[in-house]
Amino acid sequence: MARGALAAGPLLLAGVLSGWTAAGVLAAIGAMLAGINDRPGSRRTSVKRLGVPALAGALGLLVGTYAGQGLSAVPLTLALTGLGLVGGGVSVIGPVASAAGIQLLVAASVGAGMPATESGWQRALAFLAGAGWLLLLRLALPTPGSLAGDFRFDGERRAVAEVYDAVAALLDATGGPHATARRAALTAALDHAQDALAGPRLRRYASSAAERRLHAQYAAALPLAEAATALFWVGEPVEERAAEGPRRLAAAVRGNTVSGPLPAPHLPRDGGGAPVVPALRALDDALLRAAVAFDRADGAHHRLLARRRGALDAVRAAFGTGGREYALRVALCFGGSVAIAQALHRTGWYGPHQHWYWLPATTVFLVKPDLGPLASRVLCRAAGTVLGALVFAGLAAALPRPAGLIVLVAVCGALVPLSTRHFAAVTAVATVLVLALVMVGGDPGASLSRIGETLLACALVLVVGHLPMPGQRGGGVRARIAVATDAADAYLRHVLGGSGDRAERWALRREAYRTLAEARTAIALAAAELPPLARHAEGADVVADALERLVDTTTACAVHLDDTGELTPRHLEQLRDATRKLKVPLPAGGDPAAQRPAARRLS
Template identity: 50%
Template sequence: MPRDFRRRPLPAWLAHPLRWQRLPVPWAAVARGALAAGPLLGVGIGTGHPAAGVLAALGAMLAGVNDRPGTRRNGIVHIGLPALAGTAGVLLGGTAATVAAGWWAIPVIFVVGLVSGAVSVVGPVCSTAGMQLLVAVIIGMGMPLPGPAWFKALCFLGGAGWLLLLRLVLRPPGTLDGGRATLATVFDALADALAAVGTPGAVPARRRLTAALDRAEEAMRLHRLFRRLLTPGDRLLIERYAAATALCEAAVALLWEARPLPPRVSDGPRRLATAIRTHSPAGPLPAPGASTAARAAFDRALLDAAVVFARTTPEHSAADLPSAPARSRVRWRVLGAAGREYALRVALCVAASASVALALRANHWYWLPATAAFLVKPDMGPLFSRVVNRFVGTAVGVLVFAGLAAAFGGGWWPAVAAAAGGALVPVATRHFALQTAVVTVLVLSFVSVGGDTQAAGNRLADTVIACGIVLLIGHLPRLVDPAARAGLRVGTALRCTERYLDHILTVSASERSGERMALRRAAYRALAEARATADTAAAELGRTVDWVPVVAAAERIVDAATACAVRIEHGAPRPSEREAREVTGVLTALAATLDGTGGPTVQEFITAPECETLADVVAELRRIRAAAA
């Protein structure tokens, strides 16, 4: 075999989710997983109510999948909202099973699939909630467990609530509060970005900084939702977050200038990160060395941050803090092209899977549509590789469960297996196939306690059928178009970019700085979503458009716009009204072209802008226009 052939990497459509994510082991989540599903299943076995134990353990398992690092308030939202959706799904499914059994389940599942898919485009938490709603309806209708629907729903909610209680109560000694840890990560990422200024690693460092700011913004947003309950420490943390956003804006301008900085410049953010982690003073910060507008802005923001960190009590009361930024255009997302496309795809996949399952085995049909519901989610990677990972993981899980059943027979071993699987769930999230294998062992343990002792072989066959159905429907022409989804996300990001740039060019730099920061964060957040969608679309089979360069150009536009804001704030002349109108008009037209909503035709630029940053914006717009053509 030739050497160059051996070195050839796997194709993107196969390798995308096979990448192992190197993350620290969340030992606290491992402990919570071990104390959740297994003990609940054991209680059900010991008290003679296995059905209650199965549903409670199932609720705890799904809550454990959502048990991610973050603040306690994050945990309440990320675990609690999907748990409520799953509870409603069990109640709806159990009720529907009593009045619309058999083939009547298909229209019910189709309608719920439409709702689940449409809601899933709003954001990650809503995506998880929509998924749990759909899966819970399928389980409530198909899993043969005794008891009324309200009792099943309460058991499911109790299991999820038990894990959430463990999340809120059990905290390892010496663990840093989630909000402080998230903010400290922002300053670490800021220091890394400053160290990378003027090097090839500047762009990846800026993206890591943006991702850290996104996580911190989510944590602070949840803090502001409970403004009346904030402690002085919470309010001080929000003020330090505001100082971090100002520093990050200046850092983006430094990255745009691309002039290497002295190593001492990155020492300031690292000292601030240490101060957050240790509750200690920040100590001496680097002396200013203003040589450019961006450096002057950074030095001033660092001085302001030093003043904030020197305080031990917050300057503002809870009533004076800004309210949580609203997530606008939610209705537009749900009812827009992306929501309709995803809703129809989910509904068709689960309805077709349910039809095949009812034709094959009417008593245990729930596994096939539930598998299709998980497979159809695009945020787990490209479709073909999702299918490969799902099949491999299910096969491994079935073999492990069969080995355990042969070795131990009956008794309490399913509860022990559920406890071990619950402990492995937080670690298994690093790899889709591994997560599938762990969840397969868990679910087979549940259904064996519920009385289905011959489930393993049938479940593997059901998985193969579900994979085939999702592959078929997922590649139907005029129904599923990854490029269209990516174009919609890129168009949305360009609209956010246009609003940010328009604010910079039309509003005085000293006015409404808080609104400018919010618009900048909205633009970067939309670009992060667009990049994730573009990466997935680039790895799909039969892709026709490469959206990754378009997203990269849009990111550079926001970087240049940030540098423009900093330069204007420090005395640079403001671009003319004609130039501002021309540039923002082209952005709007490009967004309409990419997301297919229609709008003005993209026109040529009449003259080159005199502003250096605006000239960079125009250059990137020309690149985007060439790609769109």
């Protein structure tokens, strides 16, 4: 919120005082959109999270400005429709790409629909300056409570500590009714830490002792998470002492200190001296390795244990069934709204103001699928816009100009991070902020027409969102399930293939759980849609359940094979049951697997 207050308002003030009001407005818009993407986390990941969408927005503003200045209505509509195809296809790649796709199209509509004397490159530079200013604030300002230590890594340190807390919570819940939820929470914590350590300067080998130490601490958490998951699969409660070690490690990460003595779990043994529960011995071994890693003051080199998704994976996602379906819907909504807006512009619908960008920009936000179910998005957008427009109309009548409007922009900038918790709230705040910006830029105000445009956009998106499209519906869910299935298959084959590369195993395990979590999110969103859309994802949750059991069982198999070299009948039956439900053939083994009797039996 402090960054938001120091971003859009001061930039607008600088533009007004310098006589470059239009540039100040565009810089404030860039800062506002960057503020919507500003999330808690590490500074390094914020460079990508804020920077990539800002670059896409600058490109959209550049293209939209030149297209609006040089093309007539029909060619302009076709050009922006094609841009909608690109933006929609890119958006399915991931969260950062989704933000980039939406900024590309929103900025393109603003560039084409907001007349200005500046050239396209000047507008793009002003937009980038605003986003860059917020990014600079993100990198330079310490977060609350971090001034006592090295605040540069507070986000990374907090993310790694949360992994150890999640391991302890799972150990506490093992054998109880909340164990499944705690295992999912552990996956989320690992995903967050993996992202936090994947920033621009945290590459394969960290560049400083502090970063190397964080790498080592993250790497030490992976075998702990594996052992805890294996204990979760066993389904028997463990003693409270077992969770104390991960909690002490979490405290050591937060305080940037050594771990000190760690309590080891009690290892019950059979008559021959072997552990009754191999997963408990794996937990004991993992705690010992973690203690060694934490007590190294210099921080040894550790490669980031994650499988990178390359450009080919991104292209497959964009051109896959989910990407094609979403790209087509975005293009229809965006292009259709551009055509309608220009037609209304010619009829004088907009009254005294000449800016027709609101309608296409609204449709872009509404058609974005990762903001919630379609009907919910439409209702929240309509309610938020009506509330924001009415609030602005009242404030604009009372506030002095331009000083009062600049203060209003600063206040709204501070409220943006808080309002992102709910789509209606962020819509209301953004509506007030944008209306204040365009009024400072010379627009006399058009609250009522903005409400009408928003309702029109809601109707358009509802119609296009329920139109039948070529191919199968629910392509996004199917694509996520397919990726998760491939990741689970690769993990299973590695475990049963006899490879001794544990780092590769942990990376494959991370990818399997991460893609499964992404599939779960897509399924939950699809299930919350209205029945005409929700029915296309029916049965996906059953597949996700089977995949989850397969990955959990594979983890338990990996831990058990490390300890005994054999699998129990329960392991074999669980593997057969999961793969049978998924119709996934079990690995045939190969030469490395010939050394494992269990793998021969499975094949």
